[in-house]
Amino acid sequence: MTARFSIAPNPADPRLTRAVEGVDHEGNPTTLNVVMERPLTIYLNRQEIVTAMTIGDYPEYLALGFLLNQGMLRHDDDVTAVDFDEELDVVVVRTARETDYEDKLKKKTRTSGCAVGTVFGDMMEGLADVRLPATPVRTSWLYALAHEINTAPSLYLEAGAIHGTVLCQQDRPLVYMEDVGRHNAVDKVAGWMFREGAGAEDKILYTTGRLTSEMVIKTAQMGIPVLASRSGFTAWGVEIARQVGLTLIGRMRGKRFVCLSGAERLEWDADLASVAEEDTKHRRKSAHG
Amino acid sequence: MTARFSIAPNPADPRLTRAVEGVDHEGNPTTLNVVMERPLTIYLNRQEIVTAMTIGDYPEYLALGFLLNQGMLRHDDDVTAVDFDEELDVVVVRTARETDYEDKLKKKTRTSGCAVGTVFGDMMEGLADVRLPATPVRTSWLYALAHEINTAPSLYLEAGAIHGTVLCQQDRPLVYMEDVGRHNAVDKVAGWMFREGAGAEDKILYTTGRLTSEMVIKTAQMGIPVLASRSGFTAWGVEIARQVGLTLIGRMRGKRFVCLSGAERLEWDADLASVAEEDTKHRRKSAHG
Numbered sequence: 001m002t003a004r005f006s007i008a009p010n011p012a013d014p015r016l017t018r019a020v021e022g023v024d025h026e027g028n029p030t031t032l033n034v035v036m037e038r039p040l041t042i043y044l045n046r047q048e049i050v051t052a053m054t055i056g057d058y059p060e061y062l063a064l065g066f067l068l069n070q071g072m073l074r075h076d077d078d079v080t081a082v083d084f085d086e087e088l089d090v091v092v093v094r095t096a097r098e099t100d101y102e103d104k105l106k107k108k109t110r111t112s113g114c115a116v117g118t119v120f121g122d123m124m125e126g127l128a129d130v131r132l133p134a135t136p137v138r139t140s141w142l143y144a145l146a147h148e149i150n151t152a153p154s155l156y157l158e159a160g161a162i163h164g165t166v167l168c169q170q171d172r173p174l175v176y177m178e179d180v181g182r183h184n185a186v187d188k189v190a191g192w193m194f195r196e197g198a199g200a201e202d203k204i205l206y207t208t209g210r211l212t213s214e215m216v217i218k219t220a221q222m223g224i225p226v227l228a229s230r231s232g233f234t235a236w237g238v239e240i241a242r243q244v245g246l247t248l249i250g251r252m253r254g255k256r257f258v259c260l261s262g263a264e265r266l267e268w269d270a271d272l273a274s275v276a277e278e279d280t281k282h283r284r285k286s287a288h289g
Numbered sequence: 290m291t292a293r294f295s296i297a298p299n300p301a302d303p304r305l306t307r308a309v310e311g312v313d314h315e316g317n318p319t320t321l322n323v324v325m326e327r328p329l330t331i332y333l334n335r336q337e338i339v340t341a342m343t344i345g346d347y348p349e350y351l352a353l354g355f356l357l358n359q360g361m362l363r364h365d366d367d368v369t370a371v372d373f374d375e376e377l378d379v380v381v382v383r384t385a386r387e388t389d390y391e392d393k394l395k396k397k398t399r400t401s402g403c404a405v406g407t408v409f410g411d412m413m414e415g416l417a418d419v420r421l422p423a424t425p426v427r428t429s430w431l432y433a434l435a436h437e438i439n440t441a442p443s444l445y446l447e448a449g450a451i452h453g454t455v456l457c458q459q460d461r462p463l464v465y466m467e468d469v470g471r472h473n474a475v476d477k478v479a480g481w482m483f484r485e486g487a488g489a490e491d492k493i494l495y496t497t498g499r500l501t502s503e504m505v506i507k508t509a510q511m512g513i514p515v516l517a518s519r520s521g522f523t524a525w526g527v528e529i530a531r532q533v534g535l536t537l538i539g540r541m542r543g544k545r546f547v548c549l550s551g552a553e554r555l556e557w558d559a560d561l562a563s564v565a566e567e568d569t570k571h572r573r574k575s576a577h578g
Contacts, residue, residue, distance in 0.1 A: 019525045022549035025428070027557050032547055037502055037525040053502065103309030139314070160540075161499040161521030180501060210450040212469060213326055213342065222334075233471055235307045236326040236342075251449075258321055260311035268316050272561055 004148070007058075007192065013160035016055050031056045037180050044072055054184050055155070056160070058177065063091040068190050069183075069218050071126060072236045075194065076255040096145030103154040119159040127217060132245045133201045133243045139270040142228060145206055146214075146252050147276075150230075154178060156208070165189050168204040182209035186218050193222065200224045210279075211237045211250050226262075228252060234259055238283040293437070296347075296464040296481065305344050309555065320447045326469050332381040333361055343473050344451070345465065346442070348373045350480030352380040357479050358472075358507050360415060395524035416506060419516040421534040422490045423551075428559040431517060433460040434495055435541050436565075439519075443467060445497070451545045454515075456480050457493040471498035472507070479511050489513045500539050508534040517541060517550075522549055 024030040060082040067073035078096035082207040116165030163182030167175040176187040213236040219227045230250040241248040247262030313319040349371040356362035359444030367385035452471030456464040466477040489512030502525040517538040530537040543566040
């Protein structure tokens with residue numbers, strides 16, 4: 001099944017999880033597989049930008065996506081190299097011309113998500129002229145995506161305590177990224193799209209996280225017209241989605257979901273009788289944050 | 290029941306949630322209560338420090354706790370005033386002497402949590418000499434706390450998409466803070482403790498979030514010897530907990546939990562037969578992030 005993914009989680013990767021010994025509720029010894037968390041320092045040319053805590057897969061995509069989503073790298077920037085040093089946990093993104101990242105470092109905003117160093121003012125500014133394409137969304141796609149994503153082998157199902165973000169096209173999940181911070185997962189998707197030159201207008205972004213203002217802003221900045229989640233909404237997230245024309249679907253559980261923005265783009269082609277209620281075996285338990 | 294809380298969530302507060310109209314999975318109109326999310330700009334004396342996205346309750350506690358947990362304010366600092374301007378969404382913390390926060394602003398770390406501007410190096414340094422007291426923990430307390438917290442009226446149960454952090458003493462939840470970012474909720478608890486001069490050595494911190502390195506570090510910095518969660522662990526979170534002597538309990542669901550640090554401090558006094566499996570009605574669904 002995961003052959004359908006261009007990139008799928010690799011729960012078998014020994015660098016991503018570790019067995020830890022503990023004690024269970026009855027006082028018996030137990031061993032738990034827990035996700036790794038390691039620092040990755042991102043440089044843009046000679047400038048150290050940030051140290052992100054990450055599970056450590058796809059450092060190049062994470063670095064590119066972080067810089068893009070922070071507005072420190074533009075889509076027309078000529079990236080001449082992305083060098084990852086596994087010993088030093090450092091990734092260096094090199095561009096042909098110097099960028100204006102220094103201004104970006106002067107202010108920081110702490111959002112409900114996890115974007116250290118995000119310049120919130122800039123994020124809102126950048127959205128003033130964003131109008132996303134009115135891409136139609138079939139409800140049958142949403143159910144197919146939720147089922148395939150929630151049943152795909154993942155670090156989440158293996159170890160929990162991790163977030164997932166999946167770039168999808170119609171009913172096909174393409175790139176499934178996981179990370180300890182859900183914004184890392186989104187950034188890895190953005191980095192992949194940049195590297196592959198993937199178009200955004202026909203994509204759907206699925207996240208395990210909440211539909212907060214920052215998730216909505218990042219998705220809009222990436223040019224993706226549909227954001228779906230099994231989690232809930234925040235008021236500002238909904239407001240911004242309506243402002244930029246993002247179709248926002250949340251609380252996807254089994255047959256159920258709620259659409260708070262762009263419902264006019266939904267095509268109700270799914271046969272609800274054929275949609276299974278959520279299988280508890282595969283139900284994504286609370287991974288939050 | 291919530292009379293037992295010194296501070297409990299107030300789901301009825303109209304400033305914290307808003308009714309939003311949308312469409313459900315059958316195409317029918319539906320109205321959802323969603324949590325508000327608003328910027329709060331925190332100043333330390335004349336220096337703008339950060340703009341946090343928050344639900345907006347207890348801005349003074351959030352500002353104090355953020356500055357304390359970022360190491361920009363010390364417990365021996367003389368806070369002369371905390372002024373909140375509701376019009377401007379600004380809170381100003383005034384201290385008798387200038388602080389060394391400027392150094393702290395030179396570097397930023399993005400963690401798996403939500404601590405913009407956190408200086409990770411400093412966080413680890415600050416822990417070098419931290420040894421938490423070996424406070425005993427009765428398993429009966431853990432079950433009592435989980436039950437009372439999960440059944441208390443909350444924004445989470447009302448609107449979802451929110452995180453909770455609860456300061457507890459033995460089997461009593463004292464201060465239950467919620468916010469769109471779980472680190473805001475922790476910081477509000479820290480601010481309350483600072484204002485009330487509450488001791489940390491006999492406290493238990495309960496969080497709805499994952500037990501990541503940053504949650505563990507914050508809890509240790511606050512001097513609280515026990516951190517419990519219904520969510521999972523990260524490897525580094527466990528390592529740091531063991532290093533500082535923090536009792537770390539995760540995956541608390543009904544009868545079940547796992548202790549990956551400090552198990553020798555647990556007192557197994559609970560009668561498991563009397564502990565109800567989790568009531569699905571009150572089960573905290575995935576609030577993540």
